[in-house]
Amino acid sequence: MQQLGRKKVSRLDFILPTISLILFLIGMLTIYSATYNPVTVSWLTPYGKRQLLWFCLGLVGMGGSFAIDYQFYQKAAYLLYGFTIILLVLVLLVGKTSMGATRWLTVGGIAFQPAELTKLTVVLALSRYLAERRLPPPYNLKELLVPFALVGVPFLLVVKQPDLGSAMLIFLISFAVIFYAGITRKTMITLVAAGISVAMAGWHFLHDYQRQRILTFINPDLDPQGTGYHIAQSKIAIGSGGIWGKGFLKGTQNLLHFLPEQHTDFIFAVFAEQWGFWGSLVLITLFIIFLLRGLAISQEAKDAFGSYLAVGITATFFWQVWINIGMVLGLMPVVGIPLPLISYGGTSLLTSMILIGILLNIHFRKQYF
Amino acid sequence: MSVADQKAKQEQGSRNARLLFLVIVLAGAILLVRLWYLQILRGEYFNRLAKNNHIRVRRIRALRGVIYDRHRKILADNHLGFNLSIIPENISDIEGLARELVRYLPDLDPAAIVNKFKQVPSYLQYRPLKVKNNLTRDELALLEAHKPDLPGILIETEAVRHYPFDLECSHLIGYLGYINERELQQPAYEAYYPDDLVGRSGIEARFEDLLRGTDGKRQVEVNALGRELHSHVIREALPGDNLVLTIDIDLQSCLYDLLKDKVGSAVAVDPHTGDILAMVSTPSFSNNMFATRISRADWQAINSDPLKPLQNRAIQGQYPPGSTFKVIMAAAALEDQVVTPATRFFCSGVYRLGNARFRCWNKYGHGEVNLSRSLKESCDVYYYNLGSQMSIDRIAHYCSLFGLGKKSGISLAQEKPGFIPTSSWKLKRFHDQWYRGETLSVAIGQGFVLATPLQMALAYVPIANGGSYFRPRLVKYVEDRVNRQQRAIEPAGRRLPIKSNHLELIRQGLWRVVNEPHGTAYRMRVTGTGWEMAGKTGTAQVVNQPGPRPKKGEEIPWKYRDHGWFVAFAPFRDPKIVISVLVEHGGHGGSAAAPIAREAIIYYLQNLEEQ
Incomplete structure (x- = not known):
């Protein structure tokens, strides 16, 4: 009995939680420096306090998503998927509109964005479908019709809101899972070609502010006071950090409030200004280890569903990290995607921790010989 | 699904995983190259930009x-x-x-x-x-x-x-x-x-x-x-x-001028909407002093004034309502069928309960008194009789209907609820049962009973308008300054479960207070205006002052003098204003508070006619 207990403990993954905790602590430190007020100094800013509260809630969510055997998720996958579709339809019918977009549902006074949930449930449904399929991979276009439909319906519903950032993430994450499951080379080429032509056709359907963002991304000097101003200031912040950074709480761009959304979407700029190239190197390396660990878990999973799910979750983190930092570095257009575990924001932190819980779950229940 | 199937899928996956591994490392490398470009290659340039950042x-x-x-x-x-x-x-x-x-x-x-x-x-x-x-x-x-x-x-x-x-x-x-x-x-x-x-x-x-x-x-x-x-x-x-x-600043200023040399409060309400027309508290202070940093001396002067000018007596001053409370007692007794309009009690100037003697304010007695006359002449013995026949909890029930003993919900912070005792409160607070003698004090608005001037004005609203209690309204509407949209705040009234003929009887009694000889406010009657005023005087004992009671009001030291109340409404036939006035240590309500209410009502109704 005792031996079994020890065995169970040894089956727990320690790398992933440790890295996650370090990333969260870096996030807390950076949120502190981004929101700290030199006039009224205290060891925790109101933002820091709330982030810490969400972290506690996240621990509960993580424990929950870890404790339930992930094969239960497989059974519930389609049900959760259907539920999400209903929520997305509800958003379009009765959702709360703010700044021209309808993204929020309010239940009992608490507002949330179903698009956030959609990322996970699409991965679940997709993983179950691909895992239970009798046909062996690789698949061609015709054989992928059902997965396309599974992704396409929620994708279009989210585009309609419009929440282009989330829609893009759903598409990219799903693509990663389908690619991992295996597709023929011909399909791959067709898909990429189709993606590019859809993007070009989609330009006509974009809202003005969305076009503006892309245009100023291509040429930031076009509109130095508006959207481009954010990218320009963010580049100044990061660049002026140099090799060694300006030091903790000494980022002038941050203190003078040049940075937009400095505690949420642009938090990486605050970090890079203070800690310079070496700090950024450490942070990005931590993220790479985190992602590779997620990929490794997918390889150790005892069944196909577990491995698809792990890939989907890893892809969720990958795209968010890459798009967020790419945006702050001026490599990508400005889209509102937070940096997982670092940015201030309860929903993002809670979701990230639940996803980490599922990864640990898959690792814990892998095949042991 | 077969194990072989699983195996095939996982093998296919692990081939692709190698590609994903490369993608992750490559993507990280792209970010690092970009960072190297921004921070190391062009670090100096950006550092200069940051230092000369002229944008604030x-x-x-x-x-x-x-x-x-x-x-x-x-x-x-x-x-x-x-x-x-x-x-x-x-x-x-x-x-x-x-x-x-x-x-x-x-x-x-x-x-x-x-x-x-x-x-x-x-x-x-x-x-x-x-x-x-x-x-x-x-x-x-x-x-x-x-x-x-x-x-x-x-x-x-x-x-x-x-x-x-x-x-x-x-x-x-x-x-x-x-x-x-x-x-x-x-x-x-x-x-x-x-x-x-x-x-x-x-x-x-x-x-x-x-x-x-x-x-x-x-x-x-x-x-x-x-x-x-x-x-x-x-x-x-x-x-x-x-x-x-909802405030009428002309009426507010008029009431302030009438009260400014006294310590007290006045509240005027529109009986058809619950609108607060005026709310005055004296002594006052100038809030302009706070608009910029208030000087230390000014702050100390206001803060240490024994008369507490910062206190809003209309909602924070809690006083025994005295005889103005009799109106609620009358409604309760009629509704619970303790008395009928014809029931008479004999007032000899004193009421005996066991060994205790409860005095009427008129030591010579009123003789045979029915309900209407008890209001008109404010006979205490009549209400001692009611008190001896009613339970304190029934009285508390009716008080609650009239809004006493709880906050009115006016849109102002720090409102006080006043107080109405119950038997369970007495048990909890003093570990003692409720005594009948205590009900007699309550019946004339003394004892533990406390009410704010706002509450007394609101309690008289259902009597003036024929039976509807209103939640006080202070803001008529909120206007968006950008698009000029207006959000109205609607009056909130509810009908009281009290028969209208009972309320009418009380109304008549309050008319007699002002308009019939021997009424306690007969000197305050309004003539030659085409309308009449009705109301009720009240005198609230402050403390049992030491020593034998001197005969004349002026001989009593100021801080021991009684509080004077007057609650009135007018015109009698179609009331447009209910007003309650309290003057701290003003002595008898008929002489201290009633003239203020009278003058304000005349001013308000004349203004209304001119418009």
Whole structure:
């Protein structure tokens, strides 16, 4: 009995939680420096306090998503998927509109964005479908019709809101899972070609502010006071950090409030200004280890569903990290995607921790010989 | 599904996983290359840009919403004020400047200025530092004339809250105060800055979130000396909402003038809507003193005044209602069928319960008294009889219907609930049962009973209008200052479960108080106006003063004198105003409070006719 207990403990993954905790602590430190007020100094800013509260809630969510055997998720996958579709339809019918977009549902006074949930449930449904399929991979276009439909319906519903950032993430994450499951080379080429032509056709359907963002991304000097101003200031912040950074709480761009959304979407700029190239190197390396660990878990999973799910979750983190930092570095257009575990924001932190819980779950229940 | 199937899928996956591994590492490498380009290759360039960043983001303060009375006369708005600031980075000799400034503004403390200056961190040197608020015209002229001798000073303009009717409405409108450090830490004050003012009492506090508005942002380009070159609005400031109150400022001023030399309170209500027409509390203070930093001496004078001018007696003063309470007793007794309109009790001037003697205010007695006459002549013995036959909990039930013993829910902070005793309260508080003798005190509005002037006015509303109690309404509508949209706040009334013939009987009794000889307020009758007034006097004992009671009111020391009450409504046939007046230590209600109510009613109804 005792031996079994020890065995169970040894089956727990320690790398992933440790890295996650370090990333969260870096996030807390950076949120502190981004929101700290030199006039009224205290060891925790109101933002820091709330982030810490969400972290506690996240621990509960993580424990929950870890404790339930992930094969239960497989059974519930389609049900959760259907539920999400209903929520997305509800958003379009009765959702709360703010700044021209309808993204929020309010239940009992608490507002949330179903698009956030959609990322996970699409991965679940997709993983179950691909895992239970009798046909062996690789698949061609015709054989992928059902997965396309599974992704396409929620994708279009989210585009309609419009929440282009989330829609893009759903598409990219799903693509990663389908690619991992295996597709023929011909399909791959067709898909990429189709993606590019859809993007070009989609330009006509974009809202003005969305076009503006892309245009100023291509040429930031076009509109130095508006959207481009954010990218320009963010580049100044990061660049002026140099090799060694300006030091903790000494980022002038941050203190003078040049940075937009400095505690949420642009938090990486605050970090890079203070800690310079070496700090950024450490942070990005931590993220790479985190992602590779997620990929490794997918390889150790005892069944196909577990491995698809792990890939989907890893892809969720990958795209968010890459798009967020790419945006702050001026490599990508400005889209509102937070940096997982670092940015201030309860929903993002809670979701990230639940996803980490599922990864640990898959690792814990892998095949042991 | 077969195990072989699983195997095939996982093998296919692990082939692709190698590709994904590469993608992750490659993507990380792209980010690092970009970082290397920005931070190392071009680090110097960006560092120079950061140092010379001439763009500053400054705040545009939102204008606070205007407060109007019901006829859109201004009760609170914003005036232009001038502040003296210094720009730290432009000053080489702060001690010298401070000495120089004191020559023109003698009330400044040079040490404090130097101290403040030294605390400014290096990266905030460009930001103006406030030295003195609200300069007078003379100070302004003096400083402008000597500006060349005072390098580094800056005269800034700022909106200053102004109250045209400060003494008349200071309790109602309230005042502003500077936000403190503890509040700044709270998420609720996220949008506030250290120098901001927030509503501290009255309407200003209760509607802070509506009145405040949303600050804007302005981007300014500055030169190396911190002087603004170009300015460009990023986000317009959104001014706060305007509030249109139910108050009639003419009536409010009239009541204030009548009460200003006394200590007391008056509340006037529209009996058809529950609108608060006036709410006065004296002694008063000027809320304009708080609009800029209040001086220490002023604050101490207000705070240490034994008469507590900051207290809003209309909602915070809790007094025994005395005989004005008899109206509720009468309604309760009729409704519970303890008496009929014809029931008579004999008043000999004293009522005996066991060994105790309860006196009527008229020691010679009233003789045979029915309900109507008991109100008219305010016979105490009649109500002792009711009290001896009713339970305290039934009385409390009727009090609750009339809004006594609980907060009215008026839109003002710190309202007091008054008090109505019950038997269970007595048991809990004193571990003792309720005695019948105590009910007798309650029956004439003494004992434990406490009510605010607002509550007494509201309790008389159902009697005036024939049976509907209203939740008091103070804000008629909220007006969005940007798009001029108005959000009305509807009156909230409910019918009381009391028969209308019972209320009518009480109404008649209150008519007789004023309009029949021997009524306790007969001297207050209004003639020659085409309408009549009805009302009830009340005299509330303060304490059992030591020693034998002197005969004449004037011989009693002020602080032992009784509180005088008068609650009235008019015109009798179709009431348009209910008013309650309380004068602390005013003596008998008929002589202290009634003349004030009478004059205010005449003023209000005449004004109404002219319109």
